[in-house]
Amino acid sequence: MTKEFREAAAARAAAERARLDAIRAASAVPDECGPDIIPAPARGGFVLQRLVEVIPQGDDGFAVAPTGYGHRSAIRTADIFDRMRAQALRAKRPMPLTPGQVAMGRRYRDLVEILDAGGCKLSSLDSSSGSADGGNWMDRRLEVSGELAQLRRRIGGQDALIVRRVRPSKRAVLAAGEDTRCKFSNLDVVHLVCVDDYSAGDVLRRFRWQDNGRNKKAIMEALSGSLARMIGY
DSSP states (O other), rough: OOHHHHHHHHHHHHHHHHHHOOOHHHHHOOOOOOOTTTTOGGGGSSEOOOEEEEEEEETTEEEEESSSGGGGEEEEEHHHHHHHHHHHHTTTTSSSSHHHHHHHHHHHHHHHHHHTTTTHHHHHHHHHTTTOOOHHHHHHHHHHHHHHHHHHHHHOOOOOOOOOOOOOOGHHHHTTOOOOOOOEEHHHHHHHHHOOOOOOOHHHHHHOOOOOOOHHHHHHHHHHHHHHHTTTO
């Protein structure tokens, strides 16, 4: 075995150790979560959830006390709204969506996932309701379907971005079939962002629109307005 071969093998081994160490560091669970949550690289990104409640203290005072199993924090998988918040913090800008809009977006995602899971997940929800026979999963499915249909009616069918009138100088381009932009609705935006974790840029590229600041702003305005209508005002 030559010296060059040994050095190359050592370099590959060092690179592999560094790669694995980075994976372990990224999947490490914070100490405040306790030892019961194990590191899992396949879990992906997650955020820490501190579970607290406000309890009376003294005659007129209140205190914040931790709750949860063993008074420990929990974790949950990070979603597109967590990434929006992180990007806003890095750029020192306000979060583009209100807490109520974020909660509604997550509610929409949960309803879609419940229906997509079929009868198994619905049956488990029914069995947790405390009924003697576990409840009727079809009734639960109709209830979830009805709520989702109501939210989609509130979103409406308007186009999120409209293909604008093209200047005469670009008509030849249109005739050649080079303008491949697609129309898409507010419902498309809500579903892609809330359920599929698309960013504004991802949505634009999905429908072959230019990924620029003006179009991203329009996507976020469409999303914000749709979520506000879903809340009910």
